[in-house]
Amino acid sequence: MHLDHAPAHHGPAAVSADVTRPDGARRALRIGLGGPVGSGKTATVAALCRALRDEVSLAVVTNDIYTREDAEFLRREAVLPPERITAVETGACPHTAIRDDISANLEAVEDLEDGVGPLDLILVESGGDNLTATFSKGLVDAQIFVIDVAGGDDIPRKGGPGVTTADLLVVNKTDLAPYVGADLGRMAADARTQRAHLPVVFQSLRDGAGVRDVAGWVRERLTAWTA
Amino acid sequence: MSRSALLVLADGRFPAGGHAHSGGAEAAVAAGRITDAASLEDFCRGRLHTTGLVSAALAASAALGADPAELDAAADARTPSPALRTAARRLGRQLLRAARATWPSDELDGLARRFPKGAHQPVVLGLTARAAGLGPADAAHCAVHESVSGPATATVRLLGLDPFDATAVSARLAPEADRVVERAVDAARRVAGEGVDALPAASAPLLEILAEAHAGWSVRLFAS
Ligand SMILES: Nc1nc2c(ncn2[C@@H]2O[C@H](COP(=O)(O)OP(=O)(O)O)[C@@H](O)[C@H]2O)c(=O)[nH]1
Ligand SMILES: [Mg+2]
Numbered sequence: 001m002h003l004d005h006a007p008a009h010h011g012p013a014a015v016s017a018d019v020t021r022p023d024g025a026r027r028a029l030r031i032g033l034g035g036p037v038g039s040g041k042t043a044t045v046a047a048l049c050r051a052l053r054d055e056v057s058l059a060v061v062t063n064d065i066y067t068r069e070d071a072e073f074l075r076r077e078a079v080l081p082p083e084r085i086t087a088v089e090t091g092a093c094p095h096t097a098i099r100d101d102i103s104a105n106l107e108a109v110e111d112l113e114d115g116v117g118p119l120d121l122i123l124v125e126s127g128g129d130n131l132t133a134t135f136s137k138g139l140v141d142a143q144i145f146v147i148d149v150a151g152g153d154d155i156p157r158k159g160g161p162g163v164t165t166a167d168l169l170v171v172n173k174t175d176l177a178p179y180v181g182a183d184l185g186r187m188a189a190d191a192r193t194q195r196a197h198l199p200v201v202f203q204s205l206r207d208g209a210g211v212r213d214v215a216g217w218v219r220e221r222l223t224a225w226t227a
Numbered sequence: 228m229s230r231s232a233l234l235v236l237a238d239g240r241f242p243a244g245g246h247a248h249s250g251g252a253e254a255a256v257a258a259g260r261i262t263d264a265a266s267l268e269d270f271c272r273g274r275l276h277t278t279g280l281v282s283a284a285l286a287a288s289a290a291l292g293a294d295p296a297e298l299d300a301a302a303d304a305r306t307p308s309p310a311l312r313t314a315a316r317r318l319g320r321q322l323l324r325a326a327r328a329t330w331p332s333d334e335l336d337g338l339a340r341r342f343p344k345g346a347h348q349p350v351v352l353g354l355t356a357r358a359a360g361l362g363p364a365d366a367a368h369c370a371v372h373e374s375v376s377g378p379a380t381a382t383v384r385l386l387g388l389d390p391f392d393a394t395a396v397s398a399r400l401a402p403e404a405d406r407v408v409e410r411a412v413d414a415a416r417r418v419a420g421e422g423v424d425a426l427p428a429a430s431a432p433l434l435e436i437l438a439e440a441h442a443g444w445s446v447r448l449f450a451s
Contacts, residue, residue: 089447089450091248092448096246107324
């Protein structure tokens, strides 16, 4: 091969997971956020942008299923300048676009680096899907799975690839637990059983609980990425 | 010609971004033009003999070694709708990424340098076929197959059409698809002597018009 291949990685450059860009610079860390519809992925992305935008150069890719609402919401909330937010269309199959055929997402990520880079961090939000939808390692370097207490407190017990293998599990909307009769203690115990040593954060974007922990986890990833 | 390589390239699961596109089926379903297997077959037949033929000839020509930039310009000239040109370039860029990872070749790297934002998909398809050790007819077969299978699988998702019925549509069109491939390859072989004007320019005005309308929808399942 010619030019620009990353160390310990053969094949054409900038094809997917290569850690260097065609110009030789290190590319941005990519973190995926997956989870069921309505669990709070977009709200978590917004919270992360607010927490990190003064420290690092970041951008967001959303994967809506049939609208561009997530991207529009983020632009409306002005969590980032509009040119740092891109929507990918997924053809009715959100999990395909983040796992089986990641072409459109890789293109979006590259265009952001070309257009508004250099970037330190790109957050990729998946279209809401079922509990088996996880990101390809060709697309992201780490993934956060977001579930919420109102979706049923038995979700951690049921497991599935998202709950079991995500690098960080966020159990969101803890403020709603009293109203839906969710047992947070049981959710925490079940998550520990399913995930062994992998971290879990209980978060509420209403009262702010856990928000700093999620941002802190992303900061640790960034430190490791640039080390 | 390696049949196995052809199957890899023609596989609907080849990760080149096609799953997000309906080949005009989403707009046609909304316009009431595709409602069942019979109307899907009519739609696909129309596509086969227009977009399918043109794409197949472009792909065959690229596989024979014609200049990609000239072919890309010829594809532009044969695609009146800006939305379809954008979609074709986007799909070309995505295919190129997958192709470079799958069949690394200097020619594909050169294409990526020349068209960083993507060349028309059939042009990339033809060069991908070359890189995979395939010939012009193989490239043309992939193009016509996509021109029919794209709308057929999208219609399964859009209408809940019985997947067996949709697949049977593709199968019934197969003999016609073979003939389209022959025409496409014949035209492509003339490009060396006559230039890209030898390529067919069959167009489907309604596909172009519906694609423009579709690009303006705010709620849709498919990118095109
Ligand atoms: N009560 C409560 N609502 C939340 C919380 N986080 C998000 N929401 C709301 O849940 C709804 C869905 O959130 P969204 O981020 O769009 O979910 P997504 O589909 O996973 O992206 C929105 O109305 C949010 O305002 C939370 O911590 N507590
Ligand atoms: Mg969302």
